Amino acid sequence: MAEEKNTAKEETPEDQEQATLMAAMGLIANGGNAKSLAFEAIRAAKKGDIDTARSKLKEADDSLLQAHNSQTDMLTKEAQGKHTHVTLLVVHSQDHLMNAITFRDLAGEMVDLYEKLYKANALEKDGE
Numbered sequence: 001m002a003e004e005k006n007t008a009k010e011e012t013p014e015d016q017e018q019a020t021l022m023a024a025m026g027l028i029a030n031g032g033n034a035k036s037l038a039f040e041a042i043r044a045a046k047k048g049d050i051d052t053a054r055s056k057l058k059e060a061d062d063s064l065l066q067a068h069n070s071q072t073d074m075l076t077k078e079a080q081g082k083h084t085h086v087t088l089l090v091v092h093s094q095d096h097l098m099n100a101i102t103f104r105d106l107a108g109e110m111v112d113l114y115e116k117l118y119k120a121n122a123l124e125k126d127g128e
Contacts, residue, residue: 011082019077020084026070027093031100034063038100038107045114048125053111060104067097 011019041056071094078084117123 016082017085020074020087020090023070023074024087024089024093027067027097030063030067030070031093031097034060034067035100035103037063038104041107042110045111048114048118048123050111050115050118053114057104057108057111060107064097064101064104067100071097 037056037060041053041060044050044056045053074084084090114123118125
């Protein structure tokens with residue numbers, strides 16, 4: 001029987017650094033996108049366009065899911081013993097994600113509030 005060669009490439013420190021950079025940038029980009037979409041949801045709700053607001057919140061959730069997947073990848077590697085070199089960028093990316101999650105939660109509450117105010121005729125929609 002022929003001996004099988006181990007074709008799995010050993011990950012170099014440079015590869016690990018690149019993977020960490022990509023994961024951090026994924027958190028920053030997707031977290032920033034989610035926060036922007038949450039802002040758009042609030043603006044739409046303020047105008048009385050609750051359907052658009054809910055759609056923007058759903059888009060924000062999708063971006064947060066992508067960010068969460070990047071974070072989960074980092075955590076999985078850490079649990080496997082592939083420790084991440086913690087840089088300012090990594091810390092910033094985690095902070096960015098936490099702020100995006102908090103802002104998205106708050107935006108959802110504000111959309112709910114605007115919806116109730118419009119249904120109670122306590123506010124008039126733009127253009128009415």
